[in-house]
Amino acid sequence: MKKKLIAGNWKMNGSLAANDLLVRALVAGLPDPSGCDVAVAVPAPYLAQVQALVAGSPLALAAQDVSQHESGAYTGEISAAMLREFGVRYALVGHSERRQYHGETDVHVAVKTQRALAAGLTPIVCVGETLAEREAGHTEAAVRRQLASVIHLNGHCISEVVVAYEPVWAIGTGKTASPEQAQQVHAVLRAQLAAASPRPESIRLLYGGSMNAANAAQLLAQPDIDGGLVGGASLKAEDFQQIIAAAQ
Ligand code: 13P
Numbered sequence: 723m724k725k726k727l728i729a730g731n732w733k734m735n736g737s738l739a740a741n742d743l744l745v746r747a748l749v750a751g752l753p754d755p756s757g758c759d760v761a762v763a764v765p766a767p768y769l770a771q772v773q774a775l776v777a778g779s780p781l782a783l784a785a786q787d788v789s790q791h792e793s794g795a796y797t798g799e800i801s802a803a804m805l806r807e808f809g810v811r812y813a814l815v816g817h818s819e820r821r822q823y824h825g826e827t828d829v830h831v832a833v834k835t836q837r838a839l840a841a842g843l844t845p846i847v848c849v850g851e852t853l854a855e856r857e858a859g860h861t862e863a864a865v866r867r868q869l870a871s872v873i874h875l876n877g878h879c880i881s882e883v884v885v886a887y888e889p890v891w892a893i894g895t896g897k898t899a900s901p902e903q904a905q906q907v908h909a910v911l912r913a914q915l916a917a918a919s920p921r922p923e924s925i926r927l928l929y930g931g932s933m934n935a936a937n938a939a940q941l942l943a944q945p946d947i948d949g950g951l952v953g954g955a956s957l958k959a960e961d962f963q964q965i966i967a968a969a970q
Pocket of ligand 1: 731932951952954
């Protein structure tokens, strides 16, 4: 039976003091045994701090991005191998904020996904339509195009990847996709995955976009929603714990 995955994306938030409090509370409050996997994607400077805090616990460490390059003269970049050295298990790839503010294209996303897999990281590939795309009736085409860029991987199988559906209009806006809207897109993604994987049902499809303690249970009850990628609500231990509880 596939375990759900609840991943917190802290984005550019945190401090040594705040991280210490938050991660200690999460580690202490994790159900044991946990019926779901849990990870936190922290800003890169805090990887070592959080690695030490989660040591020996089931809380997994994630990065928010990974370089498309292996190593070398790429100022400011962080390689997949470096992330591995800090015990990182998952790396977000192609988050809409990277696509929107840092010019990441489907091609970058595909290369980063390969880099992550080659280094033994599990990429969490983010896809999602903008409000304009949804209003124009292009939701399905937008997410299918984004997923298509990673569906055929050299030497790896798409089943090694986690996919996160994050409608851009739902991110940080308090406007969550309804469980039916989210399920509809997840079913489209699942069908697309079926073309590339013999076991498409084994691939975890997360929903992200204003997931919170109040709406998590309904979203997670949908047949094709296998977890959550949580922004704002992952910064508050109690809220994140309630989402984890909803995934048990
Ligand atoms: P919010 O939960 O703050 O809407 O952010 C979602 C997200 O972008 C997670 O990656």
